Amino acid sequence: MKIKNYIYLLITIALSSCGAELQQITFSEHIAPIIYKNCSSCHRPGEAGPFSLLTYQDAKSRSALMKFVTKTRFMPPWPADASYTHFVDEKVLTQDEIDLIARWVDEGCAVGDSSEIPAIPIFPQGSQIGTPDLVIKFRDVYKIKGNNQDQFLLMRIPYEIPEDKFISVIEVIPDNRKLLHHINAQLLSYEFEKKKDVFPGRVFVNLDSFPDKLIAYKELGLANDDGLTFPMLTQSVTNYLPGVTPPLYPDGIGGFKMTRKGALFLKDIHYGPSRVDTTDETFFNVFFAKQPSKRPIQEFQMGTFGISPTVPELIIPPNEIKTFTSSYQVPFDISILTINPHMHLLGKTFWAYAVSLKGDTIPLIKINKWDFRWQYFYTFKKMVKIPKGATIHTVGVFDNTRENPNNPFSPPQLVSEREGSMRTSDEMFQFIVTYLPYMNGDENISLDR
Numbered sequence: 001m002k003i004k005n006y007i008y009l010l011i012t013i014a015l016s017s018c019g020a021e022l023q024q025i026t027f028s029e030h031i032a033p034i035i036y037k038n039c040s041s042c043h044r045p046g047e048a049g050p051f052s053l054l055t056y057q058d059a060k061s062r063s064a065l066m067k068f069v070t071k072t073r074f075m076p077p078w079p080a081d082a083s084y085t086h087f088v089d090e091k092v093l094t095q096d097e098i099d100l101i102a103r104w105v106d107e108g109c110a111v112g113d114s115s116e117i118p119a120i121p122i123f124p125q126g127s128q129i130g131t132p133d134l135v136i137k138f139r140d141v142y143k144i145k146g147n148n149q150d151q152f153l154l155m156r157i158p159y160e161i162p163e164d165k166f167i168s169v170i171e172v173i174p175d176n177r178k179l180l181h182h183i184n185a186q187l188l189s190y191e192f193e194k195k196k197d198v199f200p201g202r203v204f205v206n207l208d209s210f211p212d213k214l215i216a217y218k219e220l221g222l223a224n225d226d227g228l229t230f231p232m233l234t235q236s237v238t239n240y241l242p243g244v245t246p247p248l249y250p251d252g253i254g255g256f257k258m259t260r261k262g263a264l265f266l267k268d269i270h271y272g273p274s275r276v277d278t279t280d281e282t283f284f285n286v287f288f289a290k291q292p293s294k295r296p297i298q299e300f301q302m303g304t305f306g307i308s309p310t311v312p313e314l315i316i317p318p319n320e321i322k323t324f325t326s327s328y329q330v331p332f333d334i335s336i337l338t339i340n341p342h343m344h345l346l347g348k349t350f351w352a353y354a355v356s357l358k359g360d361t362i363p364l365i366k367i368n369k370w371d372f373r374w375q376y377f378y379t380f381k382k383m384v385k386i387p388k389g390a391t392i393h394t395v396g397v398f399d400n401t402r403e404n405p406n407n408p409f410s411p412p413q414l415v416s417e418r419e420g421s422m423r424t425s426d427e428m429f430q431f432i433v434t435y436l437p438y439m440n441g442d443e444n445i446s447l448d449r
């Protein structure tokens, strides 16, 4: 009798505190699905998020912060304006979802019927994609000196596999996520007879000590055994920037061949400055393809290092907010797959669109609040056709005032695109586009995994 009364009392309290007319917001029914879809891929062991969001306990113990970061749209991180264009794996909460999280927190984080909590999604270990067919690791742990300097390296990571393979994608798994700023990797494919042993040679060279690239290549042992000729080189087999997951295209699109003897050649590996000695053991997940690619991906970049100049020259005087553009007229019909806007710490907004000869505007991407930490390669849900003669325009605004909390200098100093420098305290204005020559029907091919 006593227990029954007690239960009635509890129910009355519960009903009065959450308003009997409103449906109660529970973890099992409302919150878990939002978190599993939008948060857990990063908030799980080994990934970028600083804590896990997998269980009711995880969510409850971070509930106030969750309410705050979703309301301010700090999380999930998705700099692209979802009212302008959409991309694969877009992570943007609806206003309803944000309100649900807020109500759930305000009402005391009810679990609901715990037997109804959806199963925690199964994420691949050490990958955002799946189980790799091959893992390529650094030959040695890389030791980062605590000298507070940017470090730029060339690294050659040799491998030997039993037979030639076709590759669909290579995924970079960053180890030292704090310091690893970017990687651009190429693939060296040796003809079997021309290189007896791919393993000798230095593991890496620091570009500051080897300004002459040819000497650096020699130290790394890039050449064939004759010392004169070089193996075949495939450009940009994988790129890494913070937050990047590589695009995985449908069968027959993209991909490349990997010969039995070869090496990943990290043409650019950039670590940001560190005050303490530390290490990095980034590795590479390789996924084989069933068939050779019929349509290899092509790439161009606009702006810094690109096929179209930045206008005016990228010089940003202190205490100024300044706009730059770059425009490129497309010489034949192309199908765009993926785009990557790139700026450094002074970036404020980024906008790209194309205008056809008929005057139609094709929206590409709008970033209203640039965030240096999240520089995705945005993959369109379906390829976007840019007709011959259309011009792609990019517009970047840089904020070199004190109001920019990411300004690397205080007081602000003149910042520019110094010849060949990728230092975080110098600037870049770049738009990387991967594309295929257009084929009929491309705009109907889904790029969603």
Ligand code: HEC
Binding pocket: 034, 035, 038, 039, 040, 041, 042, 043, 048, 049, 050, 062, 065, 066, 069, 070, 075, 076, 077, 091, 093, 243
């Ligand atoms: C793409 C990866 C990614 C996704 C998706 C993501 N997070 Fe995060 N989250 C991070 C990283 C990285 C940090 C650390 C950021 C920092 O310190 O600046 C973080 C930090 C946080 C913090 C702590 C903020 C602070 O100031 O301490 C909270 C809370 C959080 N995330 C909640 C969420 C929620 C809720 C979602 C889903 C709605 C989500 N995150 C989705 C990567 C992610």
